[in-house]
Structures are given as C-alpha cells and as structure tokens.
Amino acid sequence: MQSEQELRWKKLEQKLKEKDLDAFLVTGKMDIFYFSGLCSGGTVLFTSKKKFFFLPPMYAEEITKDESGWEVLVYENSLESELENVSRKINVKRCGFDSNQLSFALYKKIKEKFKAELVPCDGMAEKIRAIKDGKELNLIRKARQITIDAFYHLKKILHNGMSEKEVANEAINYILREADDVSFYPIVLFGKRTSRPHGKATEQKLRDNELVLIDMGAKIGGYCADITRTFMWGKVQEKWEKIYNFVHTLQQLAIQHIKPGVKASKIDELIREETAKAGYQKKLLHGAGHGIGLEVHEQPILKRNFDTVLEEGMVVCVEPGIYFAGEGGVRIEDMVLVTNQGGHILL
Amino acid sequence: MQSEQELRWKKLEQKLKEKDLDAFLVTGKMDIFYFSGLCSGGTVLFTSKKKFFFLPPMYAEEITKDESGWEVLVYENSLESELENVSRKINVKRCGFDSNQLSFALYKKIKEKFKAELVPCDGMAEKIRAIKDGKELNLIRKARQITIDAFYHLKKILHNGMSEKEVANEAINYILREADDVSFYPIVLFGKRTSRPHGKATEQKLRDNELVLIDMGAKIGGYCADITRTFMWGKVQEKWEKIYNFVHTLQQLAIQHIKPGVKASKIDELIREETAKAGYQKKLLHGAGHGIGLEVHEQPILKRNFDTVLEEGMVVCVEPGIYFAGEGGVRIEDMVLVTNQGGHILL
Numbered sequence: 039m040q041s042e043q044e045l046r047w048k049k050l051e052q053k054l055k056e057k058d059l060d061a062f063l064v065t066g067k068m069d070i071f072y073f074s075g076l077c078s079g080g081t082v083l084f085t086s087k088k089k090f091f092f093l094p095p096m097y098a099e100e101i102t103k104d105e106s107g108w109e110v111l112v113y114e115n116s117l118e119s120e121l122e123n124v125s126r127k128i129n130v131k132r133c134g135f136d137s138n139q140l141s142f143a144l145y146k147k148i149k150e151k152f153k154a155e156l157v158p159c160d161g162m163a164e165k166i167r168a169i170k171d172g173k174e175l176n177l178i179r180k181a182r183q184i185t186i187d188a189f190y191h192l193k194k195i196l197h198n199g200m201s202e203k204e205v206a207n208e209a210i211n212y213i214l215r216e217a218d219d220v221s222f223y224p225i226v227l228f229g230k231r232t233s234r235p236h237g238k239a240t241e242q243k244l245r246d247n248e249l250v251l252i253d254m255g256a257k258i259g260g261y262c263a264d265i266t267r268t269f270m271w272g273k274v275q276e277k278w279e280k281i282y283n284f285v286h287t288l289q290q291l292a293i294q295h296i297k298p299g300v301k302a303s304k305i306d307e308l309i310r311e312e313t314a315k316a317g318y319q320k321k322l323l324h325g326a327g328h329g330i331g332l333e334v335h336e337q338p339i340l341k342r343n344f345d346t347v348l349e350e351g352m353v354v355c356v357e358p359g360i361y362f363a364g365e366g367g368v369r370i371e372d373m374v375l376v377t378n379q380g381g382h383i384l385l
Numbered sequence: 386m387q388s389e390q391e392l393r394w395k396k397l398e399q400k401l402k403e404k405d406l407d408a409f410l411v412t413g414k415m416d417i418f419y420f421s422g423l424c425s426g427g428t429v430l431f432t433s434k435k436k437f438f439f440l441p442p443m444y445a446e447e448i449t450k451d452e453s454g455w456e457v458l459v460y461e462n463s464l465e466s467e468l469e470n471v472s473r474k475i476n477v478k479r480c481g482f483d484s485n486q487l488s489f490a491l492y493k494k495i496k497e498k499f500k501a502e503l504v505p506c507d508g509m510a511e512k513i514r515a516i517k518d519g520k521e522l523n524l525i526r527k528a529r530q531i532t533i534d535a536f537y538h539l540k541k542i543l544h545n546g547m548s549e550k551e552v553a554n555e556a557i558n559y560i561l562r563e564a565d566d567v568s569f570y571p572i573v574l575f576g577k578r579t580s581r582p583h584g585k586a587t588e589q590k591l592r593d594n595e596l597v598l599i600d601m602g603a604k605i606g607g608y609c610a611d612i613t614r615t616f617m618w619g620k621v622q623e624k625w626e627k628i629y630n631f632v633h634t635l636q637q638l639a640i641q642h643i644k645p646g647v648k649a650s651k652i653d654e655l656i657r658e659e660t661a662k663a664g665y666q667k668k669l670l671h672g673a674g675h676g677i678g679l680e681v682h683e684q685p686i687l688k689r690n691f692d693t694v695l696e697e698g699m700v701v702c703v704e705p706g707i708y709f710a711g712e713g714g715v716r717i718e719d720m721v722l723v724t725n726q727g728g729h730i731l732l
Contacts, residue, residue, distance in 0.1 A: 079583070095670040096582045099710050116690060137490035142482075143507055145489045160490055207561040214554040223566055235443045236426070323442040343463060363446045 042171055043075045049166045051086060054134060059157060061085045061130040063121075063148075066139030068332040069163040071260060074108075076101050081117055085130060092120050117144075122151035130154040136163050161337055168329050168337040169351040174261060175375070178331065178353055181263035182373055182384050184216045184256040189267055196271070198246060202226040202239035205252070213256045221255030221262035221334045232268065233367040235323050235359060247272035249366045255334065262334045264355050266371035278368065281360050285368045288312055288358035292326055292340075293374055296354065296381030302338035302346045309358050310342075318360055321367075327356040330373060352376040353384065389518055390422045396513045398433060401481060406504060408432045408477040410468075410495075413486030415679040416510040418607060421455075423448050428464055432477060439467050464491075469498035477501040483510050508684055515676050515684040516698040521608060522722070525678065525700055528610035529720055529731050531563045531603040536614055543618070545593060549573040549586035552599070560603045568602030568609035568681045579615065580714040582670050582706060594619035596713045602681065609681045611702050613718035625715065628707050632715045635659055635705035639673055639687075640721055643701065643728030649685035649693045656705050657689075665707055668714075674703040677720060699723040700731065 050073070054062055064070050064082035071078040079097035083090040091101060091110045098112045113120040130153070135145075137158035149156050170178065191212050192205060206226040213220050226239040229248040244250070250271050255263035268285075270278060291312055292305050306326040313322045325341030328334075330353055338346035340354060348354075354376065359369030373384040397420070401409055411417050411429035418425040426444035430437040438448060438457045445459045460467040477500070482492075484505035496503050517525065538559050539552060553573040560567050573586040576595040591597070597618050602610035615632075617625065638659055639652050653673040660669045672688030675681075677700055685693035687701060695701075701723065706716030720731040 098670070099581050099708075135489075137493070138488050140489050141485050142487050142489050142492045142505060143484035146484070146505070158489060158493070207558070210561060211554075211558055214557060219570055234446050323445070361446075 041075070042173060043073060045171070046073055046166060047084065047089070050084065050163065053159075053162055053166070054086075057134060057157070057159065059132045059134040059159075061128075061133040061154065062159075062162075063133055063135040063140075063156075064163060065144075066136055066163060068336075069136065069139065069167065072167050072332060073163070074101075081121075083121070083124065083133075085128060088128070090124055092117055116147075118147045118151045121148055122153070125151075125153035132157050134159040134162060136161060138164070164337045165346065167331060168346070169349055170331060170353055171351070174331065175351075175353070177259040177261035178263065178373070179384060181217060181221070181256045181258045181261050182265065184213060184258070185254060185263040185265050187216065188212045188254065188256065189252065189265070192252065196244065196250075198244050200244050201241045202228055202231070202244075203241060205244075206239040209252070209254050213254070217256035217258050218260075219257040221257045221264055224252065224254035225266075226254075227251045228271075230364055230366050233361045233363050233365060235361060235367070235369065244271060247274055249274060249278060249368070251367065251369060253369065253371065260332050262330055262332070263373065264330055264334050264371065265373065266357055266359075266369045268368045268370060278366065281368050282370075284316060284318070285358050285360055285370050289356055289370050289372065292356045292358065293372075293381040293383065296348060296356070296374055296376055298348055298350050298376060298378060300348045302340050302344045302348060302354075303342050305340045305356070306342055306344075313358075313360070321360045321362060322358075323361050324357075324359065326358060327354050327371070329353065330355050348376050350376055350378055354381075356381075388422070389520060390420060392518070393420055393513060394431065394436070397431065397510065400506075400509055400513070401433075404481060404504070404506065406479045406481040406506075408475075408480040408501065409506075409509075410480055410482040410487075410503075411510060412491075413483055413510060415683075416483065416486065416514065419514050419679060420510070421448075423455075428468075430468070430471065430480075432475060435475070437471055439464055463494070465494045465498045468495055469500070472498075472500035479504050481506040481509060483508060485511070511684045512693065514678060515693070516696055517678060517700055518698070521678060522698075522700070524606040524608035525610065525720070526731055528564060528568070528603045528605045528608050529612065531560060531605070532601060532610040532612050534563065535559045535601065535603065536599070536612070539599065543591065543597075545591050547591050548588045549575055549578070549591075550588060552591075553586040556599070556601050560601070564603035564605050565607075566604040568604045568611055571599065571601035572613075573601075574598045575618075577711055577713050580708045580710050580712060582708060582714070582716065591618060594621055596621060596625060596715070598714065598716060600716065600718065607679050609677055609679070610720065611677055611681050611718065612720065613704055613706075613716045615715045615717060625713065628715050629717075631663060631665070632705050632707055632717050636703055636717050636719065639703045639705065640719075640728040640730065643695060643703070643721055643723055645695055645697050645723060645725060647695045649687050649691045649695060649701075650689050652687045652703070653689055653691075660705075660707070668707045668709060669705075670708050671704075671706065673705060674701050674718070676700065677702050695723050697723055697725055701728075703728075 080093040253266040327340040357371035361367030414425040427440040600613040674687040704718035708714030
C-alpha cells in the first residue's frame with residue numbers, strides 16, 4: 039500500500055507534467071511537512087528520479103539517512119550553495135517553486151547559483167494540500183471537537199468581572215490539556231469591542247447585557263480548527279438579535295452553495311450581494327472564509343480575486359461577520375467539508 | 386518632544402538618503418508595528434512628504450483617520466491596485482523595500498502596477514529595529530523577568546512522572562497569567578531527547594537522573610524574551626557536568642567579546658573555534674545566537690555569513706549548545722545587551 043506521502047508526490051508529479059517542469063523546490067514549512075511527513079524544517083527538491091532533503095545541522099537528527107527514498111543533505115554553509123552543488127550533478131531544466139512561499143531575497147540568491155530555470159508557480163503545493171485525505175480529516179475533526187468542548191467549558195465558567203484576557207487564557211489552558219497546541223491566540227472580545235474582527239483580548243471585564251465574541255481553535259497532529267461564536271450575555275438591544283439572525287442566514291446561504299465546481303470567490307460574492315440587499319455592505323469587513331488544515335488560513339480562500347475551484351475533500355471555514363464600528367459585531371464561523379452532496383458542517 | 390515613531394522614521398529617512406531612494410515600502414508585520422506604533426496589519430508606504438497606511442477593511446477601526454501624519458487608505462480590492470493609484474499621484478522614482486519581507490509572488494504583482502523603480506534592500510528596516518530605545522528595553526526586561534520567574538515556578542513543581550508536555554503547558558499557563566503571551570511554544574525535553582535543538586514536547590515522562598532542557602519566553606507589549614536552561618534532574622553521568630561547564634565557558638567567551646564594532650559572525654566564529662579546540666565541532670548544531678525584540682529571531686544574527694556590526698543598544702540571545710545525537714545535549718541561553726562597556730546579561 040502506498041503511503042499518504044507517496045500519493046501526495048504523485049499529485050505533484052502530475053502537476054509538474056502539466057507545466058512541463060522536471061523538478062520542484064518546496065520551501066514552505068507546511069508544504070515540506072505535508073510532502074515529507076517528517077519535519078517542517080529545511081528545504082526539499084523533488085525530481086521524478088530523486089527527492090533531496092536539505093537540512094541545517096539542527097534538524098539532522100529529525101530525519102535518519104535511510105528514510106526510504108530521501109537523499110538527506112545536511113549543510114553547514116548556505117542553502118543556495120548546496121542547491122548549486124546538487125544542480126551540477128543532476129540534469130534539471132525547468133524547476134518550479136511556490137512563489138508565495140519564497141522571499142524575493144532568497145529567490146535572488148538561489149537564482150544566481152541554481153543551474154536550472156526557476157519557474158514561479160503560484161500556490162501549487164498549497165492547492166494539492168487543499169484536498170484532505172481520510173487521515174487528515176480525522177485530525178481536523180478531532181481538533182474541531184476539542185474546540186467545541188472548549189466553548190462548552192468557557193460558557194460554564196464565564197462570569198461577570200472576568201476579563202477578555204482571563205477568558206482567552208482559560209481557553210488556552212483547556213485546549214492545551216486536550217490537544218497539541220492552539221491554532222492561534224484566541225480572540226475574545228466583549229461589548230463594543232466585538233466590532234474589531236481581529237481585536238486583541240484586553241483587561242476589559244465582562245458586564246451584564248453585552249455581546250461576547252470568541253474565535254479559537256485547537257491543533258492536533260499539525261491540523262488546525264477555527265471556530266467563532268458570538269452570543270448575548272444577558273439582554274442586548276433587539277438590533278443585535280436581528281444582526282445575529284442575519285449573519286446566520288448568510289452562513290447558511292454560503293454553505294448551501296458550497297459544492298465541487300464552484301469558484302471560491304463565488305461564495306464571497308453571494309454573501310456580499312445578500313449583505314448589500316440588506317443595506318449592510320459597509321459593515322462587511324472581510325472575506326467569506328478560508329481553507330483550513332496545516333495552516334489556519336490556507337487555500338481555498340473564499341474571497342474576491344481567488345479563483346480556486348472547490349473540490350470534494352476540501353475543508354473551509356465559513357465566517358460571515360457584520361461589524362458596526364464602535365458599537366459591536368457578530369461573526370459566526372464553522373468548518374465545512376466540501377462533498378459531492380454539497381457543503382456539510384464538520385461533525 | 387518627538388515620539389519614538391518619529392525618531393524611527395528619521396533613521397529610515399537617513400538610510401533612504403544614503404541609498405538615493407525617495408520612498409520605502411514597509412511590508413513586514415513587525416516593521417509596520419515598529420514604525421507606526423498602531424497595528425501590524427496592512428502595508429505602509431513612506432515618502433519624505435507623506436506616510437500612507439494601506440489597510441484592508443478588517444483593520445480600519447484600529448487606526449483613526451486623523452492619527453497625525455498618516456494618510457489612511459482602506460482598500461476593498463488588491464494592495465497592488467491601491468499602490469498603483471497612489472503612485473500615479475505622487476512623484477516617486479526609486480522606492481526601496483525589504484526583500485526578506487516580501488514574497489516573490491507579491492513582488493511581481495506590485496512591480497507590474499507600481500509607477501516607480503522597486504529597489505531591494507535586504508533587511509533595512511530590521512536593522513533599524515535592532516537598536517532598542519529605552520521603552521523597548523523596559524519591555525524586554527519585563528518579559529525576561531517573567532521568564533526567569535517561570536523557571537523558578539517550574540523548578541518548584543517539577544516531579545517524576547510529569548510529561549514534557551505537562552511541563553510545557555504549566556510554563557504557558559504561568560506566562561499567560563503574568564504576560565501578554567508566550568514568545569513561542571516552549572521547548573521542554575527530557576533525557577536523550579535533549580539532543581534535539583528544536584525538539585517538540587511529547588508525552589515522555591520525567592525520571593530520576595536525567596537531563597532536562599527548557600527553552601521558553603514571555604511576550605509583553607509585543608516584545609519577546611527567550612531563555613534556555615539545562616539542568617540535571619538527580620545524578621547524571623559525569624560527562625554531562627563537563628559538557629555543561631564547557632557550554633557555560635562558551636557563553637562567557639561570547640559575552641566577553643560582544644561590544645560595539647564587532648561583526649555578528651565573529652561571535653559565532655569564536656564559539657566554533659573554541660569548540661573545535663575541544664574536539665566538539667561536530668556537536669555544534671546551530672549558530673551562536675540572534676537578536677531579539679518584536680520577533681524572537683531578528684537582526685543581528687550571530688552566525689556565519691551575517692556581517693551586521695554590533696552597536697550599542699542591540700539585544701542578542703547568546704545560546705551555545707553541544708549535542709550528542711541519541712544521548713543528550715546542553716544549551717544555555719541568555720539575553721545580552723550591547724553597551725559601550727561590552728556585553729551585559731540583561732537584568
């Protein structure tokens with residue numbers, strides 16, 4: 039039976055053929071972890087004949103020399119010199135690289151030394167990563183379940199006088215007990231501060247009758263969850279109940295339209311149109327969502343200008359939000375699996 | 386009185402003059418926070434006449450339109466289109482950018498639209514950030530103190546049967562109570578696993594008579610600490626006491642040579658020479674250290690090929706380590722301030 043990694047390399051090989059490339063340089067940490075299953079340090083050069091793993095000495099012990107199929111090269115000096123040495127020995131003409139995952143500075147250094155044409159491929163490795171296999175889905179489901187459990191836990195212990203930061207710390211403590219790590223530092227906002235999509239938790243204390251927004255996620259085996267809940271702590275202005283229901287409608291609309299063959303940007307467009315109809319177009323401050331996996335934000339991005347076509351096995355966070363500057367905001371975010379029967383909230 | 390930010394902009398302006406540039410594009414998140422003091426989202430374009438802050442709508446509320454001296458541009462579409470619009474209105478000929486902080490993909494997009502020559506400047510903004518002002522030093526000192534306190538706390542509660550992960554979680558809990566965040570997920574390793582410089586905490590349980598390595602840091606007001614301690618839990622082979630003393634000697638040697646005017650790479654060279662004399666050259670798996678501030682690893686990097694010259698006010702982590710694969714390792718890391726009287730461990 040082939041390992042997950044072998045199947046992933048096959049997909050990459052297929053993409054290389056389509057683009058007439060005979061090698062690919064993997065520089066993104068998460069791409070390296072995805073394709074190697076070994077570690078996220080170093081740099082990988084893939085050719086149809088051989089796979090090279092370039093490692094600084096610090097990571098040498100993470101990979102044994104005989105991991106099947108790898109030529110492990112531990113380098114003391116610079117990556118670009120090591121790449122130069124290898125490129126003199128192998129016959130590579132056109133080598134792809136992910137242009138989102140390489141800085142302009144390192145591109146220039148490699149280009150100077152590497153004996154092959156460097157061909158920018160925008161997000162190529164990340165697009166392969168976007169479709170999850172069964173093992174990945176299981177990890178994502180586990181991470182999601184722990185995140186949901188963490189919400190229950192917080193709702194139980196929440197009380198007036200607790201600060202945003204105390205709630206965030208409690209969320210982290212809970213998640214660290216159950217998972218490997220948090221996906222990101224939790225967003226916890228009270229009252230009018232909920233209007234800031236990426237606001238930072240402060241010493242602000244919870245009081246009666248205000249909005250509470252919590253956005254958090256657990257991480258397991260490298261895989262992230264990301265879920266947002268907004269709720270009313272006591273009684274709030276009726277307006278917010280309407281907004282809440284409206285945001286929920288937006289999320290349902292988006293999920294109904296998620297299916298293989300639909301462009302990622304289309305989901306965002308639908309939400310924007312519906313929001314404009316309700317007169318809230320100025321209150322929509324971010325895209326409809328994003329893929330999730332080894333990174334919290336990854337392909338496919340549900341946002342204008344992102345033309346990735348949705349495919350079966352992708353997992354996306356759908357997170358519509360409506361924000362009134364200085365007053366408050368509501369965001370609801372869930373993780374949705376793209377299936378042939380449409381979008382299903384992960385359970 | 387001038388604000389810290391104004392003084393920082395003056396330094397940047399000086400560098401632009403030296404390189405005959407009339408604008409600078411700031412794209413690194415930490416650089417943006419450093420120069421604006423406002424937020425780390427968006428993108429900044431600096432000219433001698435005006436400072437532009439390009440923000441996606443999500444961050445709009447973080448900056449009010451009248452923050453003195455800023456022209457805030459909230460864009461719905463793409464950054465490159467917005468940059469194009471602005472570059473048509475202002476007269477810019479040569480615009481610098483930090484080539485380490487811009488992906489090749491975004492560089493290409495901006496280059497296509499922007500009406501000025503884009504001049505790569507390797508780490509220019511980061512080099513200004515390397516020299517800390519009094520306010521920054523105070524935050525770094527606080528972050529360091531909390532980290533030291535966290536070590537005392539861990540030593541008190543450590544007991545046989547505790548897993549690496551439990552210790553890491555306890556470190557995080559302690560730091561989150563006292564600081565804004567952790568600088569990074571703590572490295573906690575027991576026994577032979579201490580040989581992995583970047584090993585991840587596992588379920589491995591602490592037993593009598595083994596090495597313990599803990600590398601962690603608190604973060605306050607954006608500023609990081611990063612400290613490593615290795616100690617013997619019970620009685621270990623005499624060899625490790627010798628190694629510990631040797632690593633301590635290496636650290637002292639490095640600190641003695643830290644002073645304004647010395648190249649960062651020189652400190653690394655000294656450690657490598659001393660290690661080679663002792664016959665341990667193959668056991669040295671990483672550079673001598675790194676600058677610290679808004680990022681855990683920043684300029685100046687104490688490593689070969691890094692020619693930044695040390696200056697008064699820089700803060701560097703000095704972290705020699707000797708590692709025996711499969712047996713264990715010792716690393717000692719402290720934060721050192723570069724002063725005119727030499728290197729002083731931050732207290």
